[in-house]
Amino acid sequence: MVTTLATTSGYLTDRQLEEFKRDGFVVVRGLFSPDEVQLIRDTFMDMNKNGPVPGLSEIKRKNVEGEVNAYDPSDPLSFYPRMMHPHNHPDKPVGPLAMRYMLDSRIRQILTKLMGEEPYAAQSMFYFKPPGSRGQDFHQDNYYLRVKPGTCMAAWTALDHCDEENGGMMCVPETADYEIQCPEKSDPKLYFTTEHVPIPEGKTAVLPILEPGDVLFFNGSTIHGSGPNRSKTRFRRSFICHYVPQSTTELSHHYQVYDFNGRLLSHIRHNQDGGPCGNLHQEPTAPH
Ligand SMILES: O=C(O)CCC(=O)C(=O)O
Secondary structure (H helix, E strand, O other): OOOOOOOOOOOOOOOHHHHHHHOOEEEEOOOOOHOOOOOOOHHHHHHHHOOOOOOOOOOOEEEOEEEEEOOOOOOHHOOOOOOOOOHHOOOOHHHHHHHHHOOOHHHHHHHHHHHHHOOEEEEEEEEEEHHHHHOEEEEEOOHHOOEEOOOEEEEEEEEEOOOOOOOOOEOOOOOOOOOOOOOOOOOOOEOOOOOOOOOOOOOOOOOOOOOOOOEEEEOOOEEEOOOOOOOOOOOOEEEEEEEEEOOOEEEOOOOOOEEEOEEEEOOOEEEEOOOOOEOOOOOOOOOO
């Protein structure tokens, strides 16, 4: 019997590339060291030590009256909302750190293999997901980023052990070629964002158990999401970045694009579609 060993080139084996082509997502284990994980986690925790930071943390949402609080005070997310685009805050400790890890050369190398071309960075986010907080229902990222032609890619870095109990990420295999769906409405008691894309018949979501430093890559059509954090004590922190291929000609006006040398690019046309990666509910709802 002939055994073919997966050949390794850089941080991704040929077998992992095949897995990605088949499933639309792949996990690269231990891409970031324990020291790097601790640095990222500690810097963001310290930034949020007195609660949300105006202009960085997503605490407001728009309704007919203008800007109102996004979270009910009883919601753990009212103290720990996600931080949006921290790389755009060079004046704060999280700014240069987020920029550095968004443009990390390991991520670039892997994305280049997965996309088959040079990536550009479009977004960074930090999710604290403390005990008792809601999840983000199933969705497709290109509903928000509106990349054309093609789609976007996510690099989702686990900063804690992630499993079912603390609301680990789930992906639905073999949905990477699916059209972007018009989402239904999620249950606000379980999910902090409004969009819900049903799992197609015959498909099942999988939840890879992740360790701190593991990175989950998935494409912008892959249906994915996470359930509530039902743990009493464990956070589920993650640093999440979205990327677009160099051949992108158009994307949502919510996103600015950088190359991996840190240059802000302006040649990609902005369309008026899309939005932040997940829209907040109109009424602050306490988790159930
Ligand atoms: O971290 C999560 O729970 C959801 C994140 C997500 O779906 C995304 O970044 O697109």
